[in-house]
Amino acid sequence: MPELPEVESARAVVEAGALGREIADVDDEDTWVCRPHPPGEIRDALVGQVLTAAHRRGKAMWCDTSGAAVLGLHLGMSGRLVVTDAGGEPVEGGDRVRGLSATDPDRDPAWDRFTVRFTDGGVLRLFDKRRLGRVRLDPDLGRLGPDAGEVGVAEFRERMSRGTAPVKARLLDQGVVAGVGNLLADETLWQARLDPRRRVDSLDADQLTALHRALRRATRRAIRRGGVHTGELIGHRRPGDHCPRCGGAMERATVGGRTTWFCAVEQT
DNA sequence: AACAATGTTCAGTC
DNA sequence: GGACTGAACATTGT
Incomplete structure (x- = not known):
């Protein structure tokens, strides 16, 4: 959990x-x-x-x-x-x-x-x-990035855009931003309408800003409601499921080593 | 029985 | 050295 x-x-x-x-x-x-x-x-x-x-x-x-x-x-x-x-x-x-x-x-x-x-x-x-x-x-916290619910947009963009990893893998990197797990990453990328497999160096400033807003919104909403399993995408992570927004087929992939579900129609 | 699981870490490979 | 990938970790649930 x-x-x-x-x-x-x-x-x-x-x-x-x-x-x-x-x-x-x-x-x-x-x-x-x-x-x-x-x-x-x-x-x-x-x-x-x-x-x-x-x-x-x-x-x-x-x-x-x-x-x-x-x-x-x-x-x-x-x-x-x-x-x-x-x-x-x-x-x-x-x-x-x-x-x-x-x-x-x-x-x-x-x-x-x-x-x-x-x-x-x-x-x-x-x-x-x-x-x-x-x-x-005395846990070592030195390698953790800023908290996902607190990080500012400028710092987020700067940290996220470095390198060439798929955007989801970068979101999951605790040294970049701390706190994003597999479900919150999928929820955030779905909210931002971004393909999880996209390389971070292909994202423009507007998309990074949208991703930041989606992350903070999804994070704070999940805290308010008591957990990531209250996200809108939860319950749409099985074969044959459909996007709760557009009805398109949900697609499954492996990104950043984790099972990933996304809407192949909207998330580009 | 085989596989996936909401996380971290370590060994490899560029 | 840095960035990135995939397996391993221990255990349970499907």
Whole structure:
């Protein structure tokens, strides 16, 4: 699930429910998710501290603590954050679409990959079926581009137009602009009526400006509505589907290594 | 059973 | 060295 909008939801949940509570214990035994930290290293850095702020840039999220550590959280392909209060009730915050309640049958505890327990009985957990999420101390954010929902038009044009890659591949490059995933990229390119396979050096200034506007619109709209799966193009990504705007056949391709759906009539 | 999956990274190849 | 591509990563769902 997680692209920028989902991560923003997760960040809001942490901000609303996990700040200022003393950390009693941490389960960091999953050495794959917590690599390169050996078991106990993250726990030792967090126990006795409180989280003081929750930040996000693109799909990267991190928490400041009262100690020296910064806690980096990445949801990967399928990760979600669940914060529960002392009574085990999930904290509401940003995830309006499918909250994972404590009683949700979908919430197999075997998929808890990282857990922070607070002294008041509350819990913050990373729930991740595919285990591609990542927890680490002092994450390196230096290679991330500006956030996709915040980047200005001039900087966007300058960063996007460099090189010769297909425009979708460039959108997915987190070092160019941070936060765009496969679904948001398809949605954005569809809104901008651009062929995902087009090389960035073939785009003129007007098209780059339109792409910027489409990206910010799609990103902010998805945040507002609770996720990328609220986009207009979702549900039109199967063989035989049609463009919700013009009715033309949706076409499938592989661009930037990802399955790509676009309207072959309108996206040129 | 084979393949795709909303992400990142690393090994290759220009 | 930079830009770019494709496979690998771990696991689940179709």
